[in-house]
Amino acid sequence: MKHYVYVEMEDSVQVQEKSVRISDVASVYAADPTVCTGVKNIILYKFEKKEKQVISLLWLTSMVQAKFPDCLVIPHGESDCIVEWKDPASQKGWDTMFGKLKVFFVSFICLFGGAFSIMAFHNDISITNMFGQFYEFVTGNTSGGFTLLEVSYSLGLLVGILVFYNHVGKKKLSSEPTPIEVSMRNYERDMDEAIVKRRDREGTKVDIQ
Amino acid sequence: MWAAKLAEQTILVVLGLCAGMSVASGVFTVFTAVGLVPRFAEHTDSADHIITYENMIILGCFLGNVFSLFVGKLLEENFSLPVVGIPVVWQKLLLAMFGLFVGIYVGTLAVSIAELLDAIPIMTHRMKLKRGVGLVIAGLAVGKLVGSFFYYMVGVFKW
Numbered sequence: 001m002k003h004y005v006y007v008e009m010e011d012s013v014q015v016q017e018k019s020v021r022i023s024d025v026a027s028v029y030a031a032d033p034t035v036c037t038g039v040k041n042i043i044l045y046k047f048e049k050k051e052k053q054v055i056s057l058l059w060l061t062s063m064v065q066a067k068f069p070d071c072l073v074i075p076h077g078e079s080d081c082i083v084e085w086k087d088p089a090s091q092k093g094w095d096t097m098f099g100k101l102k103v104f105f106v107s108f109i110c111l112f113g114g115a116f117s118i119m120a121f122h123n124d125i126s127i128t129n130m131f132g133q134f135y136e137f138v139t140g141n142t143s144g145g146f147t148l149l150e151v152s153y154s155l156g157l158l159v160g161i162l163v164f165y166n167h168v169g170k171k172k173l174s175s176e177p178t179p180i181e182v183s184m185r186n187y188e189r190d191m192d193e194a195i196v197k198r199r200d201r202e203g204t205k206v207d208i209q
Numbered sequence: 210m211w212a213a214k215l216a217e218q219t220i221l222v223v224l225g226l227c228a229g230m231s232v233a234s235g236v237f238t239v240f241t242a243v244g245l246v247p248r249f250a251e252h253t254d255s256a257d258h259i260i261t262y263e264n265m266i267i268l269g270c271f272l273g274n275v276f277s278l279f280v281g282k283l284l285e286e287n288f289s290l291p292v293v294g295i296p297v298v299w300q301k302l303l304l305a306m307f308g309l310f311v312g313i314y315v316g317t318l319a320v321s322i323a324e325l326l327d328a329i330p331i332m333t334h335r336m337k338l339k340r341g342v343g344l345v346i347a348g349l350a351v352g353k354l355v356g357s358f359f360y361y362m363v364g365v366f367k368w
Contacts, residue, residue, distance in 0.1 A: 102253035103261065109249065110265035112307055113314030114240070115273030121236055122277040134224070139217045145282040149221040156229020157274050158267075163230075164237050165263045179241045180259050187247040188256075 003071045005030045005039055005064060009057055012082040012192050020045045022064070025055060025081045035071065039064055045206050047085040054196055054205035055081050062208050080196045080205070118157075233270075240266070243321045245314075316353065323349075 006029040007022075015024050022028060023040035030036040042063050044055055057080065061073045122128075131150060135143035143149075162168055166178045177185075199205040246263075250256045283289070290300055323329065333342055 099254065103255050103258050106246075106249045106253055106255065106258075107261060107265045108306070108310045109314050110246065110262045111269035111272075112310040113245075113318075114266040114269030115276070116269075116311045116314060117236060117240065118270050118273040119277040121232070122274070127278065128281055135221070138220050145285070146279060147221065148218055149225045150278050152222040152225030153229045154225075154271075154274055154278065156226035157233045158229070158271055159226075160230035160233025161237055161267050161270055164234050165267060167260065167263070169264060170260060178259070178263060180246050180263055183241055183244050184247040184250060184256055184259060187244055187251065191251070 003030055003032055003035050003068065004074055005035065005068075005071050006074045006076065007039075007057075007060065007064075008077040009060065009075070009079070009081050011078045011080075012084070012188070014084045014086045015047075016086060018047045018085065019043045020047070020053075020055070020083050020085075022060060025083060026060065026077070030071075035068060038068065039071070042067055045083070052082055052084045052195065054199040055083055056205060056207040057081075058208050059206050082192055082195055237266070237270070243318060245317055245321055248317070248321070319353065320349070 007026050009026040013025055020043065021040065022042045022044060025044065028036055028040050030039060044060060044063060045053060047053070057075050057078070061075065064071055064073050128145065131147075131153070132143040132145070135141070135147055135149055163173070164179065166173050166176060172178075196205070246259065246266075247256075250259060250262065290303075291297075329342070329345065332338075333345070338345070
């Protein structure tokens with residue numbers, strides 16, 4: 001009798017162990033629980049050094065067929081999965097210290113970069129001059145440089161950024177993801193696609209020959 | 210008389226709020242569209258700290274805004290860091306940090322904008338370059354460095 005094995009492959013995963021099992025890269029369903037656990041435990045690839053590897057759906061299918069010839073694999077999800085081996089031993093001590101340092105570094109780029117871009121923009125449009133003229137036009141008095149106009153502009157700017165980035169501190173204003181989270185996701189997807197394409201051309205991915 | 214005054218102040222507040230909000234969305238759409246933060250997060254393996262990065266951008270933007278709006282006024286009143294008694298070491302440190310991080314920011318921003326417009330892929334395709342894209346990019350980076358030095362050198366000679 002034929003067993004149907006439903007497989008849904010992920011687009012990219014990180015594994016802790018050297019040997020990559022099917023359960024690491026895909027979710028598996030089969031009506032028979034012994035077949036299901038048997039398929040999940042099939043080893044697809046063994047890492048020798050720290051690297052990224054691309055495992056194709058066809059390779060997964062062929063491995064399942066080799067071990068369970070009476071199984072029929074019904075695939076869902078992605079056709080290639082990028083697997084990265086993260087050695088848990090190397091993620092202690094110095095590495096976490098270094099990680100925190102990097103977060104600190106990027107935070108500073110964001111802080112000073114944000115400050116710089118708004119200052120450069122104000123300089124571009126010579127805002128002091130413009131606000132001064134507008135103040136004089138409305139009230140007839142010369143602007144002292146610190147008026148209601150500047151204060152409300154600052155307030156508006158702050159509200160604008162908070163609404164744009166959609167959170168105040170750690171508290172989100174709505175349940176939607178923030179713009180940078182969205183662009184992070186897009187960037188990761190583009191990167192994955194490029195990696196798979198390159199491995200395809202080089203012929204170095206884990207695939208049937 | 211007081212009614213006219215109120216009307217004036219109301220106009221100022223409404224214009225200020227509207228200008229602030231539209232500038233915020235404009236400037237920070239560019240910031241996000243260029244996709245700098247995802248790149249930094251990817252290279253430093255810290256995608257789970259994006260909220261921190263966004264908070265830093267918000268804080269930086271607010272501080273930069275306050276600074277650039279009111280610095281003229283402050284200098285007029287003869288207010289600066291040495292007057293408050295901040296030691297020279299801290300002044301130099303702040304200058305160095307501001308320079309370094311803004312330099313990194315502008316450098317990556319410039320390259321990212323070029324990449325946003327697909328300038329390098331289009332050029333390599335047109336010139337039928339098969340290899341040497343790495344050299345082209347290294348050339349761009351060295352060119353920027355030399356250009357930046359040259360720009361400030363001219364200032365040094367004048368002085």
